[in-house]
Amino acid sequence: MPRLTRADFERLDADDPLAPFRDRFTLPAGVIYLDGNSLGALPKSVPDRVHAMLTKEWGEHLIGGWLKDGWMVKPLELGDRLATLVGAGPGEVAVVDTTSVNLFKMLSAALAMRPDRRVILSNAENFPTDLYMAQGLIAQLGGRHALRIVAEHEIAGAIDKDTAVVMLTETNFKTGAVFDMAEISAAAHAAGALTLWDLAHSAGAFPVDLNGCNADFAVGCSYKYLNAGPGGPAWLFVAERHQKAAHQPLTGWLGHASPFDFALEYQPANGIRRHVCSSPGVIGLVAFEAALDVMLDADMAELRRKSVALCDLFINLVEQECGDAGARLISPRDAGLTAPWRRGSQVSFAHPDGYGIVQALIARGVVGDFRDPDVMRFGFAPLYQRYTDVWDAVAAMRAVLDAGEHRAEQYRVRAAVT
């Protein structure tokens, strides 16, 4: 492979069909932001859209906004638009609550659909909150279920006739490794089990095909690759074929068949609306809506191509420029250019000084993040990332290493935010 130079990256930027999208985001000067996998950047349209909702809708229409401005139907309307991004159909997605709360709902529904089976199967590398939610649900159900945690590579082989549901985060938050959703769904179904996918690090990062993979349930957040802002509204997916059978315990009035009848007995709505519990948080939904508009203007296949190119180039360049530093690639080297995907839109290296390196990079304006025990994580959001960002980030890493900045005293105490 010929040695890469900055000119190669400048040429790639010049030829990038997605390059104009960068202008639709606010990015602080002097910062190379490689943490969009944790919190996406601010789409420029969001402040104006939110301001208009506040002043023109709430301010002028007051209570009338629920109908006049469509606030009440936003969870389903936004769900239908989001569905196109994750391979779901109309009426299969609702935007509502938080990822963890939605996971609780979907897990409850799945367990109730497999009453003779005991096991929720997951993996040790899953994002811990998913495991915690399963533990909370199991305790609530009186302990007759069990959470079985195996290693990532053991999942497919661990599905058996006692497995009620296979609960996985499709993209490993530390390494970026992606499960083969179609293969695991098929294995689960062959054993009579259901699947529940957390797409926090998948939706907006690469093409997700829930129905093509025969997924049963899914949840996801909006604030990583979907750029809806910190703690933005989450979403859930129930495959059409399960919608009659899927019941969950958070039976709030908006999930009622006739919410405005104010009847005393709960009757679930048909379809996905039964999983919407409460009056929606409109301000957050409007921010998400504006952010989603940007994402939906992009071609997902093009986005995937760029994502793979950015990540591949980052790996090659770290090895070319910093190969002597002992950083060990822990992301899959082969991203998968066609499905099944093997790597999401992030690259992680393990390094004994990982914490210090990441902090020293942040001090230089190159924002990645650190995960215990030694993981340096760099996310690439193709909508606003430039190819030259890859070059400049690695140049900064070289400079950090050369100057020993990562060994500074202040990096001995660790703190992290997902």
Next chain:
Amino acid sequence: MPRLTRADFERLDADDPLAPFRDRFTLPAGVIYLDGNSLGALPKSVPDRVHAMLTKEWGEHLIGGWLKDGWMVKPLELGDRLATLVGAGPGEVAVVDTTSVNLFKMLSAALAMRPDRRVILSNAENFPTDLYMAQGLIAQLGGRHALRIVAEHEIAGAIDKDTAVVMLTETNFKTGAVFDMAEISAAAHAAGALTLWDLAHSAGAFPVDLNGCNADFAVGCSYKYLNAGPGGPAWLFVAERHQKAAHQPLTGWLGHASPFDFALEYQPANGIRRHVCSSPGVIGLVAFEAALDVMLDADMAELRRKSVALCDLFINLVEQECGDAGARLISPRDAGLTAPWRRGSQVSFAHPDGYGIVQALIARGVVGDFRDPDVMRFGFAPLYQRYTDVWDAVAAMRAVLDAGEHRAEQYRVRAAVT
């Protein structure tokens, strides 16, 4: 009683110590808004505060905002500020999720603390979603519990040794009648039961004294009298004496004792934080924070005095001006000037043509709302209501009745939004 004239109301406005607060809200010209009990009006500071959060915090600090801008601790910080408004102490309130989801959590915790008791006691006049949430929880727990629904006036007498928790909305959403929180809490405790209060129509409407009344659990919303915007973040209260024993099933990572350790096993945080589940929705929290600043500047005793005056005057004036129309007061006539409160900050009349009257009033810019089967509901938010609004609203009602506007064809099909 001397006949009231508009001059009386003008004088009351001129003497109103709370009058300056009206300028801190955006209210559309030509509208008399008597529906703040459903959706509070927009505080002028909210759009700017939200805009600053979006552009200065998210836009400039990106992921750093979680620590730098205190996003992560907002649920507890805001909870401590809100606590002062509802008679709770520091560390007893968290702002999180939705009212219904919080009700589910608190109800779960209460049932688990009374394992030998079967009954959730509530009333038929409760806001239906609270009953639905209880039904969903009971189904999830395998049906060994029961929801017992009695009439409002039968509650105190219905508490017995099988009652695990008395679950009440303190202020009746239709009539504005207020339970005596201290009395019912005492009756519940005497029988060994717990209390769970929904304060949706209480917080910000009149002085609430959770600890003074010895309440056990409470939940509430932010978008009625607290003016945080449509579907704004909700909150929950756990009395300090129960915090060690209270466990709920939505055990997300932010409720973990050490969220950033990313351990595989959930360990609940000490204190109120164990009831915070997910990364908080920051945009909605910032709107609430700005709205709460306005409310906390007001003296609650003064606010209650004005609320009672507005409501009393409205009742008197409807009877004086529209007494021939057959509207029947269904709110308590006596508000209670000292605790226990008997009436919240709304006045409801029943009338066979109630739907048409409310719609015709809305067409004239007087916004109240209608509740089945025949309830005309008028909320008075003392922070932005003028005394002359009372006069002008009743004058509009007289005009509607005189012209027969409420009998127009288009009001034969009903629609309502809470």
